[in-house]
Amino acid sequence: xxxxxxxxxxxxxxxxxxxxxxxxxxxxMPVQYPAGILAEHTQCRTKAALFDVSHMGxxxxxxxxxxxxxxxxxxxxxxSLALGRQRYALLTTDAGGILDDAMIARLAEDRFFxxxxxxxxxxxxxxxxALLPSSVTLTPLEDxxxxxxxxxxxxxxxxxxxxxxAVALPFLGVAxxxxxxxxxxxxxxxxxxxxxxEISVAAEDAIALVEALLADPDVAPAGLGARDSLRLEAGLCxxxxxxxxxxxxxxxxxxxxxxxxxxxxxxxxxxERIRRxxxxxxxxxRVGILPEGRQPARAGTEVLAADGTPIGTLTSGxxxxxxxxxxxxxxxxxxxAGDATPVELSLRGRLVPARIHPxxxxxxxxxxxSRTS
Amino acid sequence: xSEMKFTKxxxxxxxxxxxxxxxxxxxxxxxxxxxxxxxxxEVGRIVTAGEACAVVESVKAASDIYAPISGKVVEVNHxxxxxxxxxxxxxxxxxxxxxxxxxxxxxxxxLMDETAYAAYLETL
Numbered sequence: 001x002x003x004x005x006x007x008x009x010x011x012x013x014x015x016x017x018x019x020x021x022x023x024x025x026x027x028x029m030p031v032q033y034p035a036g037i038l039a040e041h042t043q044c045r046t047k048a049a050l051f052d053v054s055h056m057g058x059x060x061x062x063x064x065x066x067x068x069x070x071x072x073x074x075x076x077x078x079x080s081l082a083l084g085r086q087r088y089a090l091l092t093t094d095a096g097g098i099l100d101d102a103m104i105a106r107l108a109e110d111r112f113f114x115x116x117x118x119x120x121x122x123x124x125x126x127x128x129x130a131l132l133p134s135s136v137t138l139t140p141l142e143d144x145x146x147x148x149x150x151x152x153x154x155x156x157x158x159x160x161x162x163x164x165x166a167v168a169l170p171f172l173g174v175a176x177x178x179x180x181x182x183x184x185x186x187x188x189x190x191x192x193x194x195x196x197x198e199i200s201v202a203a204e205d206a207i208a209l210v211e212a213l214l215a216d217p218d219v220a221p222a223g224l225g226a227r228d229s230l231r232l233e234a235g236l237c238x239x240x241x242x243x244x245x246x247x248x249x250x251x252x253x254x255x256x257x258x259x260x261x262x263x264x265x266x267x268x269x270x271x272e273r274i275r276r277x278x279x280x281x282x283x284x285x286r287v288g289i290l291p292e293g294r295q296p297a298r299a300g301t302e303v304l305a306a307d308g309t310p311i312g313t314l315t316s317g318x319x320x321x322x323x324x325x326x327x328x329x330x331x332x333x334x335x336x337a338g339d340a341t342p343v344e345l346s347l348r349g350r351l352v353p354a355r356i357h358p359x360x361x362x363x364x365x366x367x368x369x370s371r372t373s
Numbered sequence: 374x375s376e377m378k379f380t381k382x383x384x385x386x387x388x389x390x391x392x393x394x395x396x397x398x399x400x401x402x403x404x405x406x407x408x409x410x411x412x413x414x415e416v417g418r419i420v421t422a423g424e425a426c427a428v429v430e431s432v433k434a435a436s437d438i439y440a441p442i443s444g445k446v447v448e449v450n451h452x453x454x455x456x457x458x459x460x461x462x463x464x465x466x467x468x469x470x471x472x473x474x475x476x477x478x479x480x481x482x483x484l485m486d487e488t489a490y491a492a493y494l495e496t497l
Contacts, residue, residue, distance in 0.1 A: 037406055
């Protein structure tokens with residue numbers, strides 16, 4: 001039986017560009033274009049790569065005290081989030097697991113814009129509907145595409161596309177503006193560790209906008225394959241691999257997403273587990289792992305201590321093109337989580353030496369705000 | 374030099390005198406994408422037809438390489454350790470994997486020739 005796959009508004013363009021489309025979270029998505037994953041990865045690290053991420057969920061939340069209402073679902077501080085700013089936030093379960101990770105932007109005092117994982121958007125929307133008061137409306141934005149323009153020259157590309165307002169944004173800034181003449185909602189953010197932008201655009205404008213950006217000689221399309229190697233080098237979590245309903249924000253090393261005020265009031269889902277793990281320390285921690293040699297270690301690989309005791313499992317693993325070798329991420333028992341701790345990986349019946357490595361593997365190059373106040 | 378033969382798992386094999394060279398086809402390298410690691414069998418290993426005896430890894434995934442015929446591994450392509458991308462750039466020549474001394478060269482007769490392999494690809 002053939003699975004019926006959804007198509008993003010850009011699918012006809014992907015086919016024209018010669019993309020290899022694969023099923024991902026129910027969508028036919030480009031895993032790579034003819035250039036290949038290594039070239040697309042390098043394109044993003046050196047120039048600018050354009051990704052279709054329209055499979056991700058987009059939603060608007062608005063109504064009186066929308067910030068307080070959204071805080072019922074997340075330990076992030078949204079009340080203090082400034083207008084025109086975006087924050088990485090976890091949606092937590094009542095048991096203290098991670099329901100999803102999301103980008104939440106404040107467009108107005110009582111109007112927020114959410115970007116959710118493709119495979120989790122229905123779960124998230126159901127959770128939000130259950131938690132939000134009736135005075136606050138939740139609107140899924142199904143008629144919009146989402147594209148990511150990432151890389152050190154992404155800013156110059158947008159400048160050439162007449163997007164002065166977008167170019168002026170600091171890291172995690174958000175604006176409703178125009179790019180190449182099309183009305184968009186743009187944020188200075190991404191999932192690659194590079195400077196870049198995520199651009200939400202009406203579905204009917206998506207192909208024309210992407211064609212305008214691809215006309216710039218510094219831009220090339222990149223697929224989900226390069227997106228995965230880029231985000232893993234940047235130490236960023238993939239929901240379903242590195243975080244899920246069983247992992248807590250403390251285990252995952254994502255405590256920085258919990259607002260200070262929230263850690264005084266403990267008024268968010270799962271606060272009990274999260275507070276206990278902060279007090280006592282978690283039993284396991286998410287770490288970066290650098291295998292020796294050239295063989296990639298994949299998700300599911302068992303991690304052993306130097307004496308052969310099982311201490312954890314890899315949750316992501318690939319070849320890092322910018323690192324020039326294999327890289328991985330996983331959970332290990334807390335005593336083994338210190339940087340440079342030697343461990344072993346069970347790879348196809350052989351033990352391969354590896355060590356705990358700080359994240360990210362490749363330094364982030366975000367456009368931090370230079371303001372001094 | 375004899376003609377190249379092909380398996381349904383997309384290996385090629387070509388007998389030169391007493392020794393057969395094994396690699397993967399252009400179709401296989403295209404499907405795999407950028408190859409970043411190759412694990413080769415030990416020289417001297419005895420393999421039987423259909424046995425997994427090498428591993429090729431792309432950025433995305435690992436795949437087994439199977440012995441097209443039975444025999445003894447007599448040489449491996451060390452160039453792939455430093456430059457696994459040869460599998461992509463030259464799958465039918467410089468990107469070869471290993472060489473076998475066939476235990477029964479008649480096993481080659483059961484494999485597809487180039488025309489049959491091209492027809493097989495059409496069915497996929």
